[in-house]
Amino acid sequence: MKTNVKTPLAWRADKIPGPNEADTAKLSRLIAAYAPHDGSFELRIPGLHASRLSRSNTECFHSLRLPSLCIVAQGAKTVIVGQEVYEYDASRMIVFSVALPVASQITQASHSEPYLALKLDLDPHKIADLVLKVFPHGLPPVQERGAVYITAIDVSIVNAATRLMECLGLPGDAELLAPLVMDEILIRLLRSPIGVRVAQMGFAESSVHRVAKAISWLRANFSQPMRVEGLAGLVHMSVSSFHEHFKSVTSMSPLHYQKVLRLQEARRLMLSTIMDAGTASQRVGYLSASQFSREYSRFFGSAPTKDIARLRQETGLRV
Secondary structure (H helix, E strand, O other): OOOEEEOOEOOOOOOOOOOOHHHHHHHHHHHHHHOOOOEEEEOOOOOEEEEEEOOOOOOOEEEEEOOEEEEEEEOEEEEEEOOEEEEEEOOEEEEEOOOEEEEEEEEEOOOOOOEEEEEEEOOHHHHHHHHHHHOOOOOOOOOOOOOEEEEEOOHHHHHHHHHHHHHHHOOOHHHHOHHHHHHHHHHHHHOOOOHHHHHHHHOOOOHHHHHHHHHHHHHHOOOOOOOHHHHHHHOOOOHHHHHHHHHHHHOOOHHHHHHHHHHHHHHHHHHHOOOOHHHHHHHOOOOOHHHHHHHHHHHHOOOHHHHHHHHHHOOOOOO
C-alpha cells in the first residue's frame, strides 16, 4: 500500500522556541505518576488521558481516535490514516479534528524510557467559543482540508500541560483551575501554525464540521446500509462534493470508512464478549460471512478466528 508521510508544518523563527529537556522531563514524571503501568488512563480532569507503553510494537494497533490533541513527553509514535502516515514525538504535537479509524505503532519506547503521552479531548463547541476571542476579526481563508494536523510544539504548551497535570495533586485545583488551564492550552493551540485549521472544527459551514456530522451518523448507524446520497443530503452537499470533501478530510471514502468501523467493532465484540465470527459479522451489518472473513483477513492480516486467538494470547493488548 502506498503511503504518504506527513511532516510538521514549518515552524517560524518568530515563534516561541521548543521545550528543553528539563521542561519535558517534568511533564514525563507527572505522566508516569498517573500512568503507573502500561495502558491508557482516564484522569480526574474530564477529557484528560495519560498513556504509558514500555515497548515498541512491530504490528499496528487499530482503534477509533476521537477529536483530540496529543502531546508526547517521551518516546515516539506513528499513526496511519487511510494512506497517510503521521510521525510524532516530544518535539511535535498532533490534532485529530474528527473521529477517525486509525492504525498506530509505538516506534520508540523501552522499560527504562517508556512512551508517555497526554491526550486532551477536543469539544467543537469550546473551540468555537475560543475562536471568537483568538480571531476577533474573522478567520483567515483555509485552502487545505484535512482531519489530522501536526506541528512543532512550543514550550508554553508543554508548561501549560505540566500545570494541568499538577492540578490533579492539589485539593480543588482539578475543579477550579484545570478548566482555565485547558482553555489556555486550546488558545495556544489556536495561535499555533495549525490553529486556523483546528478552528474549522467549530464552524458549521466548514468542510471539517460537515464531514464530522456525517461521521457521527456513520458511527451511530454503522450496521445499517449506507447511501451516500442520504449522507450528502444530511450535510447539505451535492453527492460529488460530499464524496470529495469526505475523502479529502478522512483520507478514505465514506464506504471504506464504514467498512473499517464495522471490522473494528466486530473485532472488539469477538475479543471482549467471546462472540463467534458469524454472529459478530451479522451484528455489524455483514450479510455474507465469507465476505466478512475476506475483508477481515485483508484488513487485519489473518482470518478472524486465528487473529482473535493470537490476541488473547498476547498480554497488554487492548482492542
